[in-house]
Amino acid sequence: MKKSSEKIIEKLLLSSALFTILTTLLIIAILLFETVKFFSEISIIDFFTDTEWTPLFDDKHFGILPLLSGTFLTSMVATLIALPVGLVIAIYLNEYSGNKFRKTIKPLLELLAAVPTVIYGFFALVIVTPFLQQFIPGLAGFSSLSAGIVMGIMIIPYVSSLSEDALFAVPKSLREASYGMGATKFQTVFKVTLPAASSGVIVAVILAISRAIGETMIVAIAAGQQPRLTLNPLVPVETITAYIVQVSLGDVPRESLEYTTIFAAGITLFIFTLILNNISFWLRNKFREKYD
Amino acid sequence: MTEILSKKKKKKKKNKTSVEKSVKSNFIISTESLNAYYSETQALFDINIQIPKLAVTAFIGPSGCGKSTLLRVFNRMNDYIDGFKTEGKVLVDDTDIYAKNIDTETLRKNVGMVFQKPNPFPKSIYENVAFGLKIQGINDKSFIEHRIEESLKQVALWGEVKDKMKKNAYGLSGGQQQRLCIARTLAVEPSVVLMDEPTSALDPISTGRIEELLFELRNNYSIVIVTHNMQQAARISDKTAFFWLGKIVEYNDTKKIFTNPKNKQTENYISGHFG
Known part of the structure; x- marks a missing residue:
């Protein structure tokens, strides 16, 4: 039989591990979400073939x-x-x-x-x-x-x-x-x-x-x-x-x-x-x- | 450097003419009051041994009694161990190999070594056997190929590998790898081959093949072999030295050692009472 304090410690350790994984997943999710938004307006083909990157100018180009x-x-x-x-x-x-x-x-x-x-x-x-x-x-x-x-x-x-x-x-x-x-x-x-x-x-x-x-x-x-x-x-x-x-x-x-x-x-x-x-x-x- | 080489050539010629043989010493290696130390610990005590030419000499004895240390003195392999030092003389082909002007690379071309565990390079079979020739700067491809074929035939491996020379040596079985390592050593035509328990990592069938090989090799090479296997020493060697705590207790013709040992300790060891 495990003592209850041991159980609490185990849960704490587990949750900190899960927290790290969750953070990583959230970062990826946000990256993906915003990227999808970006590609709904800019064609992915332009993104990889355009030879200019000028999103901040008037003549906007989005070539990476x-x-x-x-x-x-x-x-x-x-x-x-x-x-x-x-x-x-x-x-x-x-x-x-x-x-x-x-x-x-x-x-x-x-x-x-x-x-x-x-x-x-x-x-x-x-x-x-x-x-x-x-x-x-x-x-x-x-x-x-x-x-x-x-x-x-x-x-x-x-x-x-x-x-x-x-x-x-x-x-x-x-x-x-x-x-x-x-x-x-x-x-x-x-x-x-x-x-x-x-x-x-x-x-x-x-x-x-x-x-x-x-x-x-x-x-x-x-x-x-x-x-x-x-x-x-x-x-x-x-x-x-x-x-x-x-x-x-x-x-x-x-x-x-x-x-x-x-x-x-x-x-x-x-x-x-x-x-x-x-x-x-x-x-x-x-x-x-x-x-x- | 050239001294060792020229002596080696002389020796090769001498093998054929027994008249000349008697002129020079019949021993390929001899030591005079050799002591060896690992830092403060003395590993060899007053070793005086003469290893005959074109014969198999076996070193037997319990673990940690100096057999491998002495073997590695013969090609100065112990140089790589911090704190290792020797006293006394070690003559190979009548040259003091611990003299100041000795070139260890040349020495080791003349005194080859086969190790306990097969240690082929993670290269092709071809590159493994060619290694020793290439590091000497030999580039003549037909000569290299000729030497490779000859060496692999000497170890009875040619038939098994001739169609896969470009394959990695790690694909061979343990026994084949060890024969490859022997071929690699023979390719540079040494006059002495040192073998440090060459069959201890192999199964009985592979062991048998290597023992057969030793019978052939003794016609052209002087062989010193360390073994823990007493039967092996009895089967394959001409002379046997029994080691105990860093000293050679008894050194004689193998037959005499195994049938009529003079020393009580030797008798106990070979009859399996200790060790």
Whole structure:
């Protein structure tokens, strides 16, 4: 027989779990509800094919592509920075450095992810951009290049930490097999350990990209607010997240069509990050089975 | 580095001419008052052993008595363990392998190793066997393919895998994987093959096949095998060393060890009274 106080505690714990799930479901429901409202007025085909996004102007266009390209471009720059740097850090920490060094440096690296993103954004705008402008004459004051670089620095710990876990999970027996055949450390890392950990590294990169896509503050501050369908990293763009900030903070009246655009943009973002998270989840399960 | 290689070549030639054989030592590995330590714990005490060429030498004894430690001294695999150190001399092909100028990569090409659990790389069968050649910078495709075929034939695996060379090695059975690992080791033509309980993770049929294989391999390779299976040592080895608490208690021809052990402890162990 359970005591009644135990039962109450159990119910409390259950209800807090349910509350979390309920909140998530409500968010999705509201997103969907407002999105349906938006698409009752704007054709979904225009939404995905129109190359202009000007809901706040007189000549209104509702093509999400410019926002997607801005998001894509900043995330790509961030990945190009974070992937090589993060991977090199992971390899160094797991294969070369001593245990003591790793234990000291890993939490320090993870601090990078703890810096408030508004500081990163500010840093991109007032330090990175002027610095880069000395070498790249065409670089605008706002650009996906500097926002992406800084975002890349921010997501380095995501790549390095998770990649390091993946490298760590490679059985010692594989390294021994490689050393036992006369392979050098470098050969062992690049021909055995890294390929064996590749799915884990991919998971790390996907999660980092997903984080970059959802990142708001840095791009809102440093990438600009000009929706533009371009792959040029030197000009101002606008990401989905930055647009949502712009409208939420602006004087757009609620219940208007302009206002519902942020829900349509939001759900697009949500679907993208959901897909990426699912791919990494699926990969992670696959990778877990591998050594069993 | 080249010293070991050139000696290896000399040795290969010598195998055929017994006249020359008597000129140089008949031992592929010998140790002189070898002590080994894991940090403060001494694992091997004053080991003096001479491993014959082109024969199978078995190390037997209870767990944790230093058999694997000594085996891993022979190719310096213990280098990767923090705090491991040795004293004394270890000669492989008359070269002191713990001397300062020794290149461990070259040593390990000459002294191959097969591990307790089959550990193929998560790559194709082809890539597994080609690995040792490729890391040496050999790119000649026909040579690599020739070596792969030859090595797989040596371990009697060629017939079973020749049509699925591009398939992942993880698809093979445990016994096949272990034979693949042996083939992978043989592909680089070492003169010594160290085997650390190579059949302990296998079923009796696979074990039998590997034991048959050892009979063949001893014609071309010097083999040192650690085993917990006394019958196995008796069946396959020419010489047997009995280990107890980090010391070699008795080392002799396998026949003598198993029929007429000189030491009481050896007798107790092989008759199953302890261990």
